[in-house]
Amino acid sequence: MTITRVAGNGGLPMINVSNDHADAVISVYAGQVLSFTPKGAADVLFVSDKAYYAEGKAIKGGVPICWPWFGADPEGKGRPAHGFMRNRMWSDWETRENADGSTTVILGVESSPETLAIWPHAFRLAMEVTVGKTLQLALVTRNTGDAAFTITQAMHTYFAVGDIAQTTVTGLEGTQYLDKAADGNGATKQQGGAISIASEVDRVYLGVPAELAIVDGALNRTIRITSSGNKTAVVWNPWAKIAAGMADLQDDDYTRFVCVETTNAADDVVSIPAGAEFRLVAEYGV
């Protein structure tokens, strides 16, 4: 097993993990997993070739962390969408080798005068990443203050697919969702069969099961997503027009990824009492 700390793209601190099961690249900046490649397989995660690697900007791809809110500023104060963790430096807290040959990397952020000025709550946030046969992720929020606070959050994962036209997302059949796409008007709808994507898709699924899958006909593989701590999941693909308007995506990149996000979004708001901890967990396997 090797753990190598490197200056990655843009000089950002990154940790390369290589063990008997898989290889991974984990950015300390933003606490973001950028690559997970099980031995003999293609990368499970998509990262844009045009992604920004610079302080203050989000890296487009991998597993961006949305915290302590998902989507627009819940208080309408003009703070950035998806919170303030995906565009700041995190700390490299711990690495360890596990008996089964997997490797755990723990990155984190603690509240500081700077974060308190944006969001007035004391916290300790950790991203626990275990690279093994599967990629295990736990986003752990500890309330270190003396009053409860509420959060929404996401692992906003960009999964690599061979061809979006030959991809379906399964496990959400019959589930209600909020349709946030331009022509969906935020309406509540019900999913019929497996989700196929042939135009902009931006949906918050409600009351979701613990197991979802991405069935990729082009790469001939199925990515299994298991989660806990979430009642919601987001499925997002910007499709051609929105992707073309994003400077950090190539025009046709929308054909190469789908975001299936493990979330506490919409009315899935989490309240964390003083001194308590909340774990949002996801596991990805091929």
Ligand SMILES: O=P(O)(O)OC[C@H]1O[C@@H](O)[C@H](O)[C@@H](O)[C@@H]1O
């Ligand atoms: O900030 P990013 O990575 O471009 O992602 C934006 C998208 O993130 C998704 O989670 C939201 O559901 C979309 O509404 C939003 O457009």
